[in-house]
Amino acid sequence: MVEGILLGEFEVTPYSVTGRVDYDKLVEKFGLALIDDELIEEFGFPHKLLLLRYFYAHRDLDKIIKYYKEHGRFAIVSGRGASEHIHIAHVLLFRFVLELQKRFNAFLFVPISEDEKYFAKQELYFEDARRFAIENLIDLIAIGLGKKDTEVLIDTLTMNAKIYGLAAKIAKKITLNTIKAVYGFPNETNIGLHFYPAIQAAHILYPTAEKDLPSLVVISVDQDPHMRVARDVAARLSLFKPAALESRFLKGLLGENKMDASNPQSAIYINDSPNLVRRKIWRAFTGGQPTISEQRKRGGNPDICTVYEYNAFFFDTLEQAKNKYIKCRKGELICGECKLELIERMQKFLEEHKRKREKARDRIYDFLDIDINSYLS
Amino acid sequence: MVEGILLGEFEVTPYSVTGRVDYDKLVEKFGLALIDDELIEEFGFPHKLLLLRYFYAHRDLDKIIKYYKEHGRFAIVSGRGASEHIHIAHVLLFRFVLELQKRFNAFLFVPISEDEKYFAKQELYFEDARRFAIENLIDLIAIGLGKKDTEVLIDTLTMNAKIYGLAAKIAKKITLNTIKAVYGFPNETNIGLHFYPAIQAAHILYPTAEKDLPSLVVISVDQDPHMRVARDVAARLSLFKPAALESRFLKGLLGENKMDASNPQSAIYINDSPNLVRRKIWRAFTGGQPTISEQRKRGGNPDICTVYEYNAFFFDTLEQAKNKYIKCRKGELICGECKLELIERMQKFLEEHKRKREKARDRIYDFLDIDINSYLS
Numbered sequence: 001m002v003e004g005i006l007l008g009e010f011e012v013t014p015y016s017v018t019g020r021v022d023y024d025k026l027v028e029k030f031g032l033a034l035i036d037d038e039l040i041e042e043f044g045f046p047h048k049l050l051l052l053r054y055f056y057a058h059r060d061l062d063k064i065i066k067y068y069k070e071h072g073r074f075a076i077v078s079g080r081g082a083s084e085h086i087h088i089a090h091v092l093l094f095r096f097v098l099e100l101q102k103r104f105n106a107f108l109f110v111p112i113s114e115d116e117k118y119f120a121k122q123e124l125y126f127e128d129a130r131r132f133a134i135e136n137l138i139d140l141i142a143i144g145l146g147k148k149d150t151e152v153l154i155d156t157l158t159m160n161a162k163i164y165g166l167a168a169k170i171a172k173k174i175t176l177n178t179i180k181a182v183y184g185f186p187n188e189t190n191i192g193l194h195f196y197p198a199i200q201a202a203h204i205l206y207p208t209a210e211k212d213l214p215s216l217v218v219i220s221v222d223q224d225p226h227m228r229v230a231r232d233v234a235a236r237l238s239l240f241k242p243a244a245l246e247s248r249f250l251k252g253l254l255g256e257n258k259m260d261a262s263n264p265q266s267a268i269y270i271n272d273s274p275n276l277v278r279r280k281i282w283r284a285f286t287g288g289q290p291t292i293s294e295q296r297k298r299g300g301n302p303d304i305c306t307v308y309e310y311n312a313f314f315f316d317t318l319e320q321a322k323n324k325y326i327k328c329r330k331g332e333l334i335c336g337e338c339k340l341e342l343i344e345r346m347q348k349f350l351e352e353h354k355r356k357r358e359k360a361r362d363r364i365y366d367f368l369d370i371d372i373n374s375y376l377s
Numbered sequence: 378m379v380e381g382i383l384l385g386e387f388e389v390t391p392y393s394v395t396g397r398v399d400y401d402k403l404v405e406k407f408g409l410a411l412i413d414d415e416l417i418e419e420f421g422f423p424h425k426l427l428l429l430r431y432f433y434a435h436r437d438l439d440k441i442i443k444y445y446k447e448h449g450r451f452a453i454v455s456g457r458g459a460s461e462h463i464h465i466a467h468v469l470l471f472r473f474v475l476e477l478q479k480r481f482n483a484f485l486f487v488p489i490s491e492d493e494k495y496f497a498k499q500e501l502y503f504e505d506a507r508r509f510a511i512e513n514l515i516d517l518i519a520i521g522l523g524k525k526d527t528e529v530l531i532d533t534l535t536m537n538a539k540i541y542g543l544a545a546k547i548a549k550k551i552t553l554n555t556i557k558a559v560y561g562f563p564n565e566t567n568i569g570l571h572f573y574p575a576i577q578a579a580h581i582l583y584p585t586a587e588k589d590l591p592s593l594v595v596i597s598v599d600q601d602p603h604m605r606v607a608r609d610v611a612a613r614l615s616l617f618k619p620a621a622l623e624s625r626f627l628k629g630l631l632g633e634n635k636m637d638a639s640n641p642q643s644a645i646y647i648n649d650s651p652n653l654v655r656r657k658i659w660r661a662f663t664g665g666q667p668t669i670s671e672q673r674k675r676g677g678n679p680d681i682c683t684v685y686e687y688n689a690f691f692f693d694t695l696e697q698a699k700n701k702y703i704k705c706r707k708g709e710l711i712c713g714e715c716k717l718e719l720i721e722r723m724q725k726f727l728e729e730h731k732r733k734r735e736k737a738r739d740r741i742y743d744f745l746d747i748d749i750n751s752y753l754s
Contacts, residue, residue, distance in 0.1 A: 115545045126546045156542035161747075164541055165533035168492045169503045171569030176553075179568055191556055192548030195572035370538075 075207030082114035089250035119192035141360035255285030452584030459491035466627035496569035518737035632662030
């Protein structure tokens with residue numbers, strides 16, 4: 001019996017998401033709590049992505065709020081799985097993380113788990129996984145990662161005894177039965193993937209074990225099984241149980257649940273050319289009607305619209321997004337207008353990122369004590 | 378089906394040895410080769426423990442000899458599992474390793490795997506396993522470990538990205554099925570123990586991956602399953618397959634196959650008091666007859682005698698051991714004489730070790746870049 005799977009017609013695990021995700025059922029099945037306006041107010045962080053419920057579920061956020069009110073500090077853990085190029089859902093999450101860090105004066109730990117990707121993807125070479133990890137870190141720096149109160153780990157490049165020691169301590173508390181129940185790997189799977197949850201839990205619990213700070217983990221909801229393992233272990237090691245803020249998936253361009261990092265048509269990548277971005281957005285799935293006159297008459301459906309969502313999450317203020325929502329429903333907005341607006345904004349954003357990325361390359365030594373050039377051939 | 382088990386009435390795995398071990402059957406079952414006089418001569422290292430066949434089996438020693446003749450160098454890997462106090466079988470093996478290193482100008486890598494012990498022993502605390510690792514290292518230094526051409530790793534205290542990275546690379550090549558077949562752990566076992574063979578293989582292959590030297594692993598034969606995993610992986614990573622020199626077990630004081638580190642009556646520990654050593658040896662199992670007069674008449678049996686073996690392996694020259702063997706058979710030696718001799722020698726040895734150990738404590742920083750005091754409370 002695999003947790004996180006068999007939820008009617010969809011399944012969500014850290015390693016695959018299929019079917020049409022029912023986010024409410026996920027909350028119930030995973031044992032999460034929904035975020036509501038009262039909690040956001042209590043948190044004192046009325047971020048657009050919380051108000052729009054892109055971050056829609058949590059574990060123990062109330063406890064983090066309480067701890068922060070008493071101690072003025074907590075830790076954020078938010079990592080990257082390492083892929084050839086990050087896509088804009090990663091950007092969205094990481095921008096949120098950086099604003100969160102700034103708002104709360106938090107310690108930020110960014111573990112990059114290219115080992116997990118390497119274990120999980122049969123065809124991925126070790127050297128490529130490492131290269132992706134470094135390139136992804138350069139992107140995070142370009143997005144705004146700063147060295148103040150921040151630590152970065154690239155598992156196979158900067159692993160140290162503190163993390164491995166913690167992972168070993170944790171691994172003894174996790175039986176193979178537990179891994180089978182939570183992740184459902186068959187025996188043909190390599191032992192790296194079976195052990196990885198101990199590394200992941202060590203990432204999550206590192207600020208707690210080393211700095212005595214409770215961790216708030218910022219992830220998309222598919223990563224929640226790792227939280228369950230880490231929370232169970234934390235309790236048994238007498239550490240703060242880590243809390244989590246969990247997001248929905250950013251819709252894929254073709255209307256899928258989730259941008260699929262392995263399908264180039266599904267996502268906008270950080271290195272997409274302006275022409276490619278135009279083509280992708282122009283073909284994107286919207287909530288529009290078949291013809292403009294129908295759209296004028298019956299209105300569109302922003303709830304299922306990729307273009308509405310990208311504009312709202314990425315570029316619009318909350319007010320702008322709400323206005324567009326109403327105008328779309330009323331038939332006062334045509335898909336072409338939204339698409340053109342998104343194309344222009346996205347092209348500009350990616351162009352700026354490219355520029356920042358050039359400067360970010362040298363700043364990698366703020367975070368790593370290794371010569372990256374030998375890994376970037 | 379568990380390899381290394383089900384050999385008639387005994388079983389040998391890295392985690393347990395039971396029954397009366399048939400060393401020839403082990404050679405056959407594990408696919409080892411026996412060491413013969415010709416190979417020892419070819420090796421150019423007529424060490425007593427080889428000539429007496431304490432080290433009795435090997436894998437690819439001939440290839441190491443060939444490589445050494447061409448390149449004047451190879452690597453030795455010989456670790457410690459970390460236990461509260463090392464016993465004299467550990468001393469014996471490690472003295473051999475140091476002489477081997479000296480003779481061949483070899484690079485020596487000494488991984489201390491307190492993580493493995495911690496995973497394998499339900500009742501062992503993490504902090505204790507770490508403390509044992511440090512204390513064991515102090516013993517190895519007292520035995521003669523020098524910093525020249527030597528590296529030490531204590532898994533949870535000095536793990537680094539080179540070892541973890543190599544372990545990750547290796548882990549992807551090992552399925553859970555393989556681990557089940559080689560080690561036979563049930564699903565109730567923790568994931569640390571399931572993953573550990575990748576760490577062990579990384580220990581074994583580290584000199585090859587990092588320094589391009591083939592490894593000769595010096596171990597007791599129960600550790601051979603780790604060799605099989607490492608050799609299989611080496612081939613798939615296009616690395617030299619590691620070679621091995623494998624020893625029998627030093628008999629337990631009560632006549633068992635193997636000194637049992639967890640039974641204080643079975644072994645002489647490095648910290649045993651002179652009185653305790655006297656008592657233990659006085660009660661030791663010998664090959665003697667029930668009465669002195671019978672012994673004089675029919676002779677003793679050194680082949681099954683613990684006291685003969687300890688004197689021979691530890692203190693006697695080859696010539697002395699051979700003489701004693703003959704005299705014992707002829708009834709010209711009485712167990713009491715051998716015991717008294719062993720008691721005196723062993724007490725003296727342990728006393729000297731204690732003295733050396735005091736000086737060794739400060740030399741630990743030749744090998745470790747951590748403050749050990751916080752781990753030794």
